[in-house]
Amino acid sequence: xxxxxxxxxxxxxxxxxxxxxxxxxxxxxxxxxxxxxxxxxxxxxxxxxxxxxxxxxxxxxxxxxxxxxxxxxxxxxxxxxxxxxxxxxxxxxxxxxxxxxxxxxxxxxxxxxxxxxxxxxxxxxxxxxxxxxxxxxxxxxxxxxxxxxxxxxxxxxxxxxxxxxxxxxxxxxxxxxxxxxxxxxxxxxxxxxxxxxxxxxxx
Amino acid sequence: xxxxxxxxxxxxxxxxxxxxxxxxxxxxxxxxxxxxxxxxxxxxxxxxxxxxxxxxxxxxxxxxxxxxxxxxxxxxxxxxxxxxxxxxxxxxxxxxxxxxxxxxxxxxxxxxxxxxxxxxxxxxxxxxxxxxxxxxxxxxxxxxxxxxxxxxxxxxxxxxxxxxxxxxxxxxxxxxxxxxxxxxxxxxxxxxxxxxxxxxxxx
Amino acid sequence: xxxxxxxxxxxxxxxxxxxxxxxxxxxxxxxxxxxxxxxxxxxxxxxxxxxxxxxxxxxxxxxxxxxxxxxxxxxxxxxxxxxxxxxxxxxxxxxxxxxxxxxxxxxxxxxxxxxxxxxxxxxxxxxxxxxxxxxxxxxxxxxxxxxxxxxxxxxxxxxxxxxxxxxxxxxxxxxxxxxxxxxxxxxxxxxxxxxxxxxxxxx
Numbered sequence: 001x002x003x004x005x006x007x008x009x010x011x012x013x014x015x016x017x018x019x020x021x022x023x024x025x026x027x028x029x030x031x032x033x034x035x036x037x038x039x040x041x042x043x044x045x046x047x048x049x050x051x052x053x054x055x056x057x058x059x060x061x062x063x064x065x066x067x068x069x070x071x072x073x074x075x076x077x078x079x080x081x082x083x084x085x086x087x088x089x090x091x092x093x094x095x096x097x098x099x100x101x102x103x104x105x106x107x108x109x110x111x112x113x114x115x116x117x118x119x120x121x122x123x124x125x126x127x128x129x130x131x132x133x134x135x136x137x138x139x140x141x142x143x144x145x146x147x148x149x150x151x152x153x154x155x156x157x158x159x160x161x162x163x164x165x166x167x168x169x170x171x172x173x174x175x176x177x178x179x180x181x182x183x184x185x186x187x188x189x190x191x192x193x194x195x196x197x198x199x200x201x202x203x
Numbered sequence: 204x205x206x207x208x209x210x211x212x213x214x215x216x217x218x219x220x221x222x223x224x225x226x227x228x229x230x231x232x233x234x235x236x237x238x239x240x241x242x243x244x245x246x247x248x249x250x251x252x253x254x255x256x257x258x259x260x261x262x263x264x265x266x267x268x269x270x271x272x273x274x275x276x277x278x279x280x281x282x283x284x285x286x287x288x289x290x291x292x293x294x295x296x297x298x299x300x301x302x303x304x305x306x307x308x309x310x311x312x313x314x315x316x317x318x319x320x321x322x323x324x325x326x327x328x329x330x331x332x333x334x335x336x337x338x339x340x341x342x343x344x345x346x347x348x349x350x351x352x353x354x355x356x357x358x359x360x361x362x363x364x365x366x367x368x369x370x371x372x373x374x375x376x377x378x379x380x381x382x383x384x385x386x387x388x389x390x391x392x393x394x395x396x397x398x399x400x401x402x403x404x405x406x
Numbered sequence: 407x408x409x410x411x412x413x414x415x416x417x418x419x420x421x422x423x424x425x426x427x428x429x430x431x432x433x434x435x436x437x438x439x440x441x442x443x444x445x446x447x448x449x450x451x452x453x454x455x456x457x458x459x460x461x462x463x464x465x466x467x468x469x470x471x472x473x474x475x476x477x478x479x480x481x482x483x484x485x486x487x488x489x490x491x492x493x494x495x496x497x498x499x500x501x502x503x504x505x506x507x508x509x510x511x512x513x514x515x516x517x518x519x520x521x522x523x524x525x526x527x528x529x530x531x532x533x534x535x536x537x538x539x540x541x542x543x544x545x546x547x548x549x550x551x552x553x554x555x556x557x558x559x560x561x562x563x564x565x566x567x568x569x570x571x572x573x574x575x576x577x578x579x580x581x582x583x584x585x586x587x588x589x590x591x592x593x594x595x596x597x598x599x600x601x602x603x604x605x606x607x608x609x
Contacts, residue, residue, distance in 0.1 A: 198236035401439035
């Protein structure tokens, strides 16, 4: 279990870095200055987890440590000093997919650990993975990930739903976490590589 | 008083359902998938009450129960399986007006019960009724209800203001709740049926 | 120190009034009614401090007093009854600059007083000064201050960074507060008067 906790911590920081980089890239696309890079990196990196912690009544996870925000600022600097074209290809999309699966899983697990009911815990997983990107898109004035046809929220919902469902069924923690994160990553990966999407509403 | 509580609970769930349906309709207008329907239904259904609870320091009302979010998801499914044209007429507008009056009244009463000062309690009533719809419109990239000329926030303000004012004057609870909710509903109804609006600012 | 507290309180209310007025002006530009004026004044006046208090786990500063919201409503009425052209010149920009410096300083100091770690405390100062205006711009559908090339967030970051840095170095409180607020105001003033900006990102 200690190993599980360590793995989750590493995934947590990795997801903050990846989401932070996507925030800095949104600033790069619009040719902003370095302070705005940092602002977008921080909002995107910690936005989802912040909303989760406020809703479940937990202390906000980045308020009593310097590390999380320093990771966001480092991600912003990295995007600033390298060409954004390094990141414009599929590599970042795949990192983001890994962050999505890890964060949805982690968010749902943290909510359950705080005594949240199953359906809200499932929603917390989705919010943890998606809210940072949604806030980034609203602030940048771009159409949000909610508005794009390919699977994004759905992949987060799969990971979060599996975590909550398997935990309710009494499955072992490490197995549940692993399965949920991999399933979310895989579904998002299929959306990236094959344009997989759900049927849209028809009148 | 128990009867009052029961009435308020029914109104609360009904308002969540109606606001949730308006969120799903925003997703329908843009031809989204079922997951996005659910996301918009949840954000719109619980958004206003969530903001109120965070601000007054109450546990967020939908976090320790499954029922509220299930109602939102059911509203999303209902919009999905029926034609959205069923909802496009005036019927939903009138339900929404009832939800507006009930939610503004309920929000202000909950804030007073938590020891919030009168002016902020009045604002909590307005936020409870309006914030879900505002978040929905921002996420959907539509002009928000704040931007439309007809009375919406004003109707919520009337209900919330009456609840706080009559409570301060010592009026009986059931009478106050009834009067406030009906006044808000009526004013919103006049805006729907007769296009009633306040004078706009002129330079 | 009592004098410092009194000064901070005056600055706090002054900043709420000034930010509230900028919110009402956003409503005036779009020719809204008086209720929407009040809504925008309140959201802009208290938005940044509200976010800060939620994040650091403090009671939201305007919830247990009537004064703060009454100031916002008074600012909205003042903009309504006077011509908005009175405010359209540079005067309001300069008041806003003073509010920016004061609020960034105050926000960072409050966060440190609540035991927040230095890097997050720095971010709280920036958020306190900037978030109200960002929310105002998102709700009004205008390009946010984040998107404008001139220094705004950077001036808040200077004030907040100086407050946190000098406090960590053990400098006396009154000196630290004064220096930080004046530095933020001055930098924002240079942005207003000379169009000072940071270099933008280049591909």
